[in-house]
Amino acid sequence: MTTVPSGFLSFSPALLHAKPRRPFLNFRNRSKSLLLVSASLTNNIEADTTTVQETNSISDSLRNVTLLADLDPGTAKVAIGILGPALSAFGFLFILRIVMSWYPKLPVDKFPYVLAYAPTEPILVQTRKVIPPLAGVDVTPVVWFGVLSFLSEILVGPQGLLVLVSQQQVS
Template identity: 75%
Template sequence: MDLDPGTAKLAISILGPFLSAYGFLFILRIVMSWYPKLPPLLFLTRKVIPPLGGVDVTPVVWFGLISFLNEILVGPQGLLVLLSRQV
């Protein structure tokens, strides 16, 4: 797939803040998991990854995935950053 530098810069300007905000929301979700009376938000992921030893790890898994995507796409050596620098 060929992306021109302008499109890559546009994707960075959209994906960068989105992935950062989503990561922050999952940090909040991890903190909220300390309060068990809150309704579950990650029930679909829990079907795949059940609680380990009574600890819900699904928010941590999602945070790791979002951080990985953020680094791969819009990090300092991310794919979109490298594509946006092409001349």
């Protein structure tokens, strides 16, 4: 085996032809539920008991998801009445936090500033662990304002999910 020095590391041409350490997984055999789906598509009902038990637990969890998604229009209207103002209020608080971040020496424990600081700081502390300040600029209020705007539009916007559910006719 010959090695060719390149900068700080030595490079071996034999590494180009080496096999990877872990083989790639075969997608068709990754889970037993995929086997059951393929078996049901081919009308082959041969499955062992563990696969059937896993499928039952998967179908139970899917049934729970459909129950959560099956809201009646009255409940959707109540959710719109609560979520709409709450998302708007928190969006406004995060806008205030963005403006407050421009002035780092503000006394955030004093009266007008604590109204925006106290409710948003616990959320922002957790987010700063994931997204640290970039070049000394805290971008987490901007991230949360974007997330809240997205949720507001998806849930209670003019074509939001809860609005569409609340407009359904009861038959």
